[in-house]
Amino acid sequence: MAHGEEGGAGSFWRRYVFATDHKTIGLQYFFAAVFFLFAGFLMMMLMRWQLAYPWKPIPWFGKFLPARLAPNGSMGPDLYNMLGAMHGTVMIFLGIAPLGFAAFGNYVLPLQIGARDMAFPRLNMASFWLFLMGGILMLSSFWLPGGAIQSGWTSYPPLSIINPGQTVWIIAMVLIITSSLLGAINFITTTLNERAPGMSLMRLPIFVWTQLITSIILLLAFPPVEAAAVLLLMDRVAHTSFYVPAGVVVLGEALNRSGGGSPLLWQHLFWFLGHPEVYVLLLPPLGIVAEVLANGTRKPIYGYRVIVGSLLSLCLLSFIVWAHHQFVSGLFAGLANFFLMTTLTISIPVVLVVTCYVWTLKGGSIRFTTPMLFALAFLPMFGIGGLTGLPLGTHVTDIYLHDTYFVIAHFHYVVSNGIMIALFAGIYYWYPKWFGRMMDERLGKIHFWTTIIALNGLFFPMFIQGLAGMQRRLFDPGAQVHNRLVAPLNVFISFMAAVLLLGQLPFLYNFFVSLWKGEKAPENPWEATTLDWACPSPPPHGNFEKPPRAYRGPYEYSAGDGSRDCLPQGTA
């Protein structure tokens, strides 16, 4: 591939819009994903108002909402369901996954393996534009006839067949899924074929391993759900019955379908993607944390081989646990025992990785930089998230906990308190490489402490609400007797959500002001070892001034007798 010429010089359009350079595409993904994350967050803020003060008009913003969805500026249940379903979809498919995988992966992976670009730069561009089209279509569904989806991000039929708004969701999902598949093929090929001389597989930084494994998961898990989504589309527009059994009567009207389908079929196909998808969300941040931890402790990562082995087994096991989301769905009860066993098996590699990370700290010389603080906080937060997966993965206890706020708390501890925090670590860590400037450390620390306190105040009470039996996806939880006592906790939770929102202001300020005012960043500001720090900040087109070579493993900190602080991978 002639990536030397392409997208380097050339017009503004070629360089910044229809770019093929992996770094530009990485940043395009980055800004798009951060935009979607904020959009998803604002949707949740509206819902948090409704949960804290049911039926009360939304201050100020309420008057911009259409009366049909929000009479007198107070939220109606349809709008609540739209916001909830879109929050989930946007956060998972348009926010976290593209940020961890596509944005960080595109920018950092080629640098870390010493490549000049991705293997298929134009495929890479196609992948971004499909993603952006899908994302814009998804968000625009709020303004289209029928509005946004109302059946949850899981879109269980028959509800998703009779509800308005679902068709646009399906089409947008098909675009997003196709984009991920293109990206996955590109990442796998690049990692296997474009490595610098000397960069053997066992010398790959953990981050590269996580991206490679994420790509494999995407490539295997997304096609079934893409097909399933097309079947759902057919059920809606062509009146087929893949997911509709005979005899369905909706509000007194027989549904116009021949029947013979199965609602459970969708759940199987959806969760066959859905569970691996949580590893798509998790693995890139795990890679980021490994990089930052090794750098911040000035030590090689503890148990490199154990980690790589664990990640590979996670990849395999993630495909045989999906029905733990369906213990009470009507699944044959004997099968639940099987999925219980596989789910508990998968907790072993997770425990191995986390323990290796904690033990990396032992004997180090820990520097508490902002990226390091975020990476450290990831460990206990992910610990709580992962451990609370145990009673959910155990069928007996899941009977009660399923579809309660306990599940919400579990996965937000993982995704929000864990994964999002790790992504922040990555942003603070690679910012100097991306923009050639340093971010302010003091603002970074303010951002860290407000964020971590707000996140825990936000999600910990949800465990309590879940234990008390409060179900998820309730427009007005306090309307039910068993929730009367715990529903008022929502006032506190929503307050914490507002603190979280305010806590992002120092970050945004720091991010944008540092672009111009930040201290100029050297090539290797963190004294790191991997190849991404052996090129200028920001790297020029083609990345490296002379072709890099890997002389040793990725984390040779405190090499030799411990007296040399770091021995970069690319230094002879």
Added chain:
Amino acid sequence: MSGNYGFWLPVAASSYARDLDTDFYLLLSGMVLMFFLWLGAFVYFLLRYRSGRAHQVERSGRGGGWALGAGLSIIVFELAVIVVYSVPTWAHVRMWLPSEKDAVEVEVKAQQYAWNVRYPGPDGKFGRTDPKLVHFTNPIGLDFSDPAAKDDVVLANEIHLPLGRPAIIRLSSLDVIHSLFIPEFRLKQDAVPGMSIPLWVKPTRLGTYDMVCAQLCGFAHAFMDGKVIVESPEAFEAWLKSRAPAAPTPAANF
């Protein structure tokens, strides 16, 4: 009944509720132990190995032995809980049904946004239903040409159960997926159109309990709630008689 709820698991009111709780507490103790062991190591390392404290970086321990130890102990713990407790409890709760002779039989058919509850009446047989007959006066489409249908007791959002006697609940749905959730019984099961799923429960405590929907089913999902009333066997029989054939459902002559 609001006294049944707190900032923790609600009152246990079925024969297996305590078993489910015990399993949860077993797992919870393992989780808490594991978490604090990790956290202890984590905090200790952070304090002990700050940069600036004079010490040589220790590069030893690339092997991962500690991690393998942690992985091994968690799997031993999990296997113990599961083999000894979870799998047998699951078999008891979900893979077994009381005999129909001793049990009260109830059918629950969910719809947007109500629970239709039906008892077979004095003949002990559920009458035929047909989706084509569904009408707001006949919400589950009872077919009154079937003699067994004539004495069926149909009501909405209320299940009556006798104390101490097992009940078999046959759960299904007319339209979308709902989920029957009775927190005090620790009972939850999706109601799926096209399937009839048998469940069992033995109430062990008198009282009135919330019966709510746990699966998003449309705009009024949050308001799809009803009551379970557990009464003495005598009171239950009296109630069932009072509802039975003497008061034919309005649709009977329809």
